[in-house]
Amino acid sequence: MAIAALKTQRRNLVQSMFDEGVLDNQFNQLQDLQDSSNPNFVEEVISLFCNDAERIITELNRYLNDQNVDFSKLDSYVHQLKGSSSSIGAYRLKLACVNLRQASEERNMEECAGAFNSIRREYYVVRSKLQVLIQLERHIVNLENQQ
Amino acid sequence: MGGSNGEDGGKDRFPIGMRVLAVDDDPICLKVLENLLRKCQYHVTTTNQAITALKMLRENRSRYDLVISDVNMPDMDGFKLLELVGLEMDLPVIMLSAHSDTKLVMKGITHGACDYLLKPVRMEELKNIWQHVVRKKKPDSKDHSNSTNQDKAWGGAGEAGPTSSSSDQKVNKKRKEQSEDEDEDGEDNGHDNEDPSTQKKPRVVWSVELHRKFVSAVNQLGLDKAVPKKILDLMNVEGLTRENVASHLQKYRLYLKRLSSVAAQQANMVAALGSKDPSYLRMSSLDGFGDFRTLTGPGRLSSASLSSYQPGGMFGRLNSSAALSVRGISSGVIQQGHSQTLNNSINGLGKIQPAVLPANKNQSGTLFQGIPTSVELCQLSQNKSSNPFGEFNRINDPNAFGVASNFPDARVTVGSSSNNLPTASGNPLLLQANTRQTHTGAFGNPSSLGVSSLNQEPFDMHVQGSYNFPDHGRCSENWQGAVQLSSFLSNSLSTSEAFNHEQMPSNNLQESISWPSSHLSNSPLDLSSPLANTTNLDSRGPRGDISQVGLNNNVIQNIDYRTKQQWGDQRHDYNGNSFSRVDSLVSACVPVVDQSNVVGDKLNDVSLFGQLNGDSAYVVTHLEGEKSAFDTKLRSNEDFVFEQPKPHNGFSQNNFEPLENIMMSMIKSEQNNESPLVDGEFGFDAYSLGSCI
Numbered sequence: 001m002a003i004a005a006l007k008t009q010r011r012n013l014v015q016s017m018f019d020e021g022v023l024d025n026q027f028n029q030l031q032d033l034q035d036s037s038n039p040n041f042v043e044e045v046i047s048l049f050c051n052d053a054e055r056i057i058t059e060l061n062r063y064l065n066d067q068n069v070d071f072s073k074l075d076s077y078v079h080q081l082k083g084s085s086s087s088i089g090a091y092r093l094k095l096a097c098v099n100l101r102q103a104s105e106e107r108n109m110e111e112c113a114g115a116f117n118s119i120r121r122e123y124y125v126v127r128s129k130l131q132v133l134i135q136l137e138r139h140i141v142n143l144e145n146q147q
Numbered sequence: 148m149g150g151s152n153g154e155d156g157g158k159d160r161f162p163i164g165m166r167v168l169a170v171d172d173d174p175i176c177l178k179v180l181e182n183l184l185r186k187c188q189y190h191v192t193t194t195n196q197a198i199t200a201l202k203m204l205r206e207n208r209s210r211y212d213l214v215i216s217d218v219n220m221p222d223m224d225g226f227k228l229l230e231l232v233g234l235e236m237d238l239p240v241i242m243l244s245a246h247s248d249t250k251l252v253m254k255g256i257t258h259g260a261c262d263y264l265l266k267p268v269r270m271e272e273l274k275n276i277w278q279h280v281v282r283k284k285k286p287d288s289k290d291h292s293n294s295t296n297q298d299k300a301w302g303g304a305g306e307a308g309p310t311s312s313s314s315d316q317k318v319n320k321k322r323k324e325q326s327e328d329e330d331e332d333g334e335d336n337g338h339d340n341e342d343p344s345t346q347k348k349p350r351v352v353w354s355v356e357l358h359r360k361f362v363s364a365v366n367q368l369g370l371d372k373a374v375p376k377k378i379l380d381l382m383n384v385e386g387l388t389r390e391n392v393a394s395h396l397q398k399y400r401l402y403l404k405r406l407s408s409v410a411a412q413q414a415n416m417v418a419a420l421g422s423k424d425p426s427y428l429r430m431s432s433l434d435g436f437g438d439f440r441t442l443t444g445p446g447r448l449s450s451a452s453l454s455s456y457q458p459g460g461m462f463g464r465l466n467s468s469a470a471l472s473v474r475g476i477s478s479g480v481i482q483q484g485h486s487q488t489l490n491n492s493i494n495g496l497g498k499i500q501p502a503v504l505p506a507n508k509n510q511s512g513t514l515f516q517g518i519p520t521s522v523e524l525c526q527l528s529q530n531k532s533s534n535p536f537g538e539f540n541r542i543n544d545p546n547a548f549g550v551a552s553n554f555p556d557a558r559v560t561v562g563s564s565s566n567n568l569p570t571a572s573g574n575p576l577l578l579q580a581n582t583r584q585t586h587t588g589a590f591g592n593p594s595s596l597g598v599s600s601l602n603q604e605p606f607d608m609h610v611q612g613s614y615n616f617p618d619h620g621r622c623s624e625n626w627q628g629a630v631q632l633s634s635f636l637s638n639s640l641s642t643s644e645a646f647n648h649e650q651m652p653s654n655n656l657q658e659s660i661s662w663p664s665s666h667l668s669n670s671p672l673d674l675s676s677p678l679a680n681t682t683n684l685d686s687r688g689p690r691g692d693i694s695q696v697g698l699n700n701n702v703i704q705n706i707d708y709r710t711k712q713q714w715g716d717q718r719h720d721y722n723g724n725s726f727s728r729v730d731s732l733v734s735a736c737v738p739v740v741d742q743s744n745v746v747g748d749k750l751n752d753v754s755l756f757g758q759l760n761g762d763s764a765y766v767v768t769h770l771e772g773e774k775s776a777f778d779t780k781l782r783s784n785e786d787f788v789f790e791q792p793k794p795h796n797g798f799s800q801n802n803f804e805p806l807e808n809i810m811m812s813m814i815k816s817e818q819n820n821e822s823p824l825v826d827g828e829f830g831f832d833a834y835s836l837g838s839c840i
Contacts, residue, residue, distance in 0.1 A: 083173050083244075086245060087267045
């Protein structure tokens with residue numbers, strides 16, 4: 001029973017993330033890739049993603065706070081983050097990246113600052129939700145193994 | 148794409164088990180991609196560095212069927228990687244990017260990507276990527292056969308040896324790819340056309356001896372008053388027709404013109420020409436070189452490439468005109484060692500066509516592998532197949548031969564092989580090239596003459612003419628290198644299709660473009676020059692690639708790179724012939740030539756060749772080639788040389804290495820003699836020709 005409840009909880013969580021646009025269909029693909037030969041795939045990808053995203057966000061922050069903003073560097077980092085977020089299915093985060101890229105192209109510092117803030121915000125949202133998801137997963141797996 | 152072939156399991160159940168190499172600096176994307184691919188039941192290898200990917204591919208290209216690469220990578224531009232893979236390994240490459248910029252997509256496609264996917268990559272898309280593998284392989288076979296035929300027609304088709312088939316395929320593929328950019332098809336066709344026409348005429352091999360007589364006759368009469376009839380009478384050579392003399396005279400005049408223009412750049416050249424007949428040869432070679440250079444511009448290597456045409460292997464590849472040029476060189480080169488073979492080869496050159504110098508294969512096999520231009524080389528190989536070139540490699544500086552340097556050998560071989568020339572199957576190309584170009588007639592080496600005749604066919608090998616490589620031995624070495632270059636160039640030469648056109652087969656070749664050793668370097672290049680200059684070089688077009696290959700490893704690399712690019716452009720620049728490529732080749736060769744400086748001087752007699760220091764006194768008598776062509780070539784070569792370094796990065800360094808060595812060797816050997824020509828002419832900076840001298 002506990003397992004079923006957990007599974008429901010997991011399903012709901014994922015569903016809400018989809019509904020809110022935090023995740024998109026790409027995440028489904030990731031889940032599909034997880035199977036017996038690849039049991040921890042989703043978790044691995046998520047942790048990889050979090051590490052990488054945090055690194056990039058730190059860099060972005062640094063560059064944006066520079067006296068003379070290096071927009072090309074900024075652009076390449078944003079591009080990277082956009083790539084990884086789209087690979088994992090973090091939809092809203094990806095959109096935020098697009099915004100920052102746009103602002104950066106326009107060399108609009110204000111817009112850049114705003115876009116960067118939303119990137120940070122979206123990242124924390126998706127990260128916390130994904131972490132809850134992982135916890136649920138682990139819990140379910142544990143219970144299943146016990147049975 | 149050997150993968151599919153080589154694969155044991157995957158093949159049968161293709162696309163299951165298809166081997167993919169995934170490259171992406173983003174770890175998340177890479178991981179997701181890897182798993183997606185695994186889900187499709189492909190066999191996946193991943194790396195997050197483009198450089199590593201290249202290394203893995205180079206180590207064993209048949210280990211993979213397909214490459215998927217990200218566009219934005221820190222260590223190397225994705226497009227660059229794409230190009231390199233396409234050039235070197237001819238594997239299908241799929242680009243990946245998070246950006247859907249139309250411009251980027253366009254860039255990807257023009258750089259040869261089979262497909263351009265946007266991130267995030269979806270399973271459905273990946274499920275279909277195997278189509279690209281099939282698509283790529285299929286046309287190859289078709290091309291293969293086509294090219295083979297064509298090559299054969301040209302005498303250069305890479306089919307020369309067993310390796311040729313694969314190389315041929317590659318060549319074809321490359322050629323195909325290149326043709327996309329340039330009109331490969333047209334060139335190929337041209338080759339065919341040229342072939343028949345050239346074959347019709349019986350080729351006269353303007354040996355050093357013969358050329359010497361010719362020059363002395365001309366000098367006796369005075370250049371202004373020298374008319375074919377009188378020259379013929381003075382020469383008093385049985386079997387020589389007025390037409391032969393006339394065309395040779397034409398080449399000679401061009402050569403002189405070139406020389407004088409080059410002389411401006413290098414006094415040596417001029418002096419050489421004026422001084423003696425042999426010098427004519429030499430000069431020719433210079434011209435050849437110069438021309439070559441210009442010809443090869445991109446293909447500087449062309450000459451060199453020819454040399455590099457690994458007699459066996461390379462030639463096959465040389466298919467493209469470049470190949471011819473190269474072939475010529477190769478022949479020349481080969482001759483060196485085999486001097487006899489050269490002659491033979493050269494003779495055989497005519498047949499060289501697909502003969503990728505089987506004999507040479509040992510050496511060049513590697514070089515031209517990639518180079519489409521090798522086709523020409525193939526031709527060379529055919530004749531001698533294999534020996535001449537192989538020998539060349541051995542000659543003097545195996546390294547030197549790399550491409551540019553090789554030529555000298557090649558030249559020499561051609562020249563030296565003069566004996567061989569006739570047989571120089573491999574050489575024939577060279578010889579032919581020389582013959583054509585070598586107005587110099589002074590080929591001195593009978594063998595070289597043989598070469599010229601070889602050219603007739605698809606062999607644009609104009610180089611042949613000059614191959615007076617007396618130093619066959621030396622040349623070979625250089626040649627080897629050159630050949631390699633050529634091969635490289637060949638690839639690039641594919642574009643050299645232009646060369647093919649030039650194939651001067653008809654008359655020039657006959658003239659046996661005796662490119663003075665200097666040409667040798669050009670030899671491969673010469674091919675280009677001849678092409679560019681004289682119609683002979685027709686094949687030069689493709690040769691452009693050759694030059695690339697042969698001359699310097701670097702050059703080659705660049706050449707290829709450039710060639711590819713340049714071909715499109717250069718082709719037109721050069722005398723209209725596809726020289727642009729040849730130039731590259733030639734350029735490549737040029738360096739070689741310098742070494743052969745000796746050649747220039749030596750043209751006088753076969754000794755020149757011999758003196759060429761092994762560089763193979765290419766007596767590349769570009770002279771034939773239009774002077775302008777020559778000039779252009781020179782220029783192009785220079786450009787080419789320089790340019791090359793850039794692409795060099797990715798380039799098949801592998802091949803080039805040897806070439807460089809060869810070249811160096813050649814140069815060193817040549818230095819004694821007249822290197823000035825070479826250096827001056829080509830301005831190959833890349834090649835340390837100057838140093839050689």
